[in-house]
Amino acid sequence: MSAALPHIPRKSLLPLAPGLALVAGVTALAFALRLLPGLHALSPVIVAILLGMALANLRAPSDAAQPGIAFAGKGLMRGAVALLGAQITLGDLGAFGIGGGVAILTAVALTLPASHAIGRRLGVAPDLSLLIATGSAVCGASAIAGANGVIRARVEVVSYAVATITLWGTLGLFAIPLAAGLLGLTPVQAGLWAGLSLHEVAQAVGAGFAGGETSGQAALAMKLGRVLMLAGVIAVLARSHGAVAKGPAGEKGPGVPGFLWVFIALVLLNSAGLLPLPLRETTALITPVLLSAALAGLGLTTRFDRLRSLGLAPLAQGGAAFGLIAALGLAAALWIG
Template identity: 40%
Template structure:
């Protein structure tokens, strides 16, 4: 303790700031901003004509508009980076609570065969087509994952090993959202023309439409049985998220060569996702807790994707041009046609 002789005030020593408190102070502004943007996305969904878009996509769009008009404060960047990485990966782990081994088995051997063949073939087709078209390799991998597996969630998970820029991630999400929404609107109109019963239609929707919400929106238009089957098949595709990211991580390590061979190419959350699915398969979680976990997952995804939007530069998106858009369209048409053909053969 010391005395200030100028005004006779006592000067008490300040307690040193703990490292955890310092970290919280650094990331808090960015997290608050990302949460605010995510909240705006949820609010926009309540407006007329916006119900077809998920709050995840709206959060990305609001974030992009905000960052490219108002701008992002310098003190918010650390929290935005935290939301974009840590919170998004935590959301992917929580996504495992929506999936059990029993659900996968319930679609039958034929359903699993159709789903796996469509997924793997579409991924490979998109990679090859992207290379032929001259689309950036990282952006191609993101579009391939989003189309073949589970939309924005797959893009986020895949980016953990591809390390693409925010602009590329935003571009991939925009493409997947656009063509997934078109599929959601068109599939029910084609059910009768293709002679599909509820079981076949649900399998088609679940095996080929991108986002979970889009699958639900399309498949239940074909009837309750179609809706249930479509949802389960879509969850089975989500189960392929882990092996796909593992494979991409191994490829990434091979590209880097032996100099970096000791570095683990796989992110922790992939193994955590598998563990959560296993836990959810062995332990019965109360329905109330499941609903809560689903809401938490959606919120975490929204905040993380809002941060992704906040880190997006529209000028960089324009720089990629029209080719990735054509690639995403081609991939969407491919998985729709291939899965339909496989279903016709099987059933």
């Protein structure tokens, strides 16, 4: 009798429903607020993360909502970035030439060891210090997850590192566009600064596109260049720890993320003129919604009490790391742009 029952996939989408419904509500509200008088100039991606943070700290989402929120903060972000490839050509990515590559290498190569040294000087545990340094230099939570495949830190250490990175990156999401305006930076310079400085892809892209299409594409180019450094950083960490970068079950650790390959494929197709106009127009409409939903998910996971319970030294390290990479990013943006 039981053999006749339909097979139910173990990875059902049903557990994601409560969290995705919450994220959808926050995203819809973010877009709706722009219809109010005086608020039309606000970017929905910034409003979405503000609303998410407010909700998370006023009343934490239920446990049932956590899987969907996590999926939004990571999965939807990756999907949005992948679709952005349909709006970009190789000419856009290569517009910054050798200077862009030097800026990316410099930002990662200086920030990671300097941040780790600051953490150790502040008395932060070695594994936590290294995770914060890696997340700050490369690509936030994704870099922390990849590095932990080698470091194998405790769960609470990883959670604290992610919380620290999320907080400083979120502050930077608002601070960099504001500071760029005050400093009189061009849209390209503002985008370069965001892409070279902010931790998460969604944060960098959100800050970049808050300044317009040109700024957003510059931010994306620089940020994805930093993401491409992840595989090399993990390889160096594996060698320094005398281990092979493997996951808990022995599988290989993450290299270049899959969404980046999709992005590259779309860029190549678009550069060759093989993407039809209706497809490019559709992705241009969908992408801002996905980005807003991704940032709403990140906001809904930002809890300030997690930082307070584990002390201030790692938080200070994260702040110092962000200050360093932001300074390097600004100098590079002024040089390249």
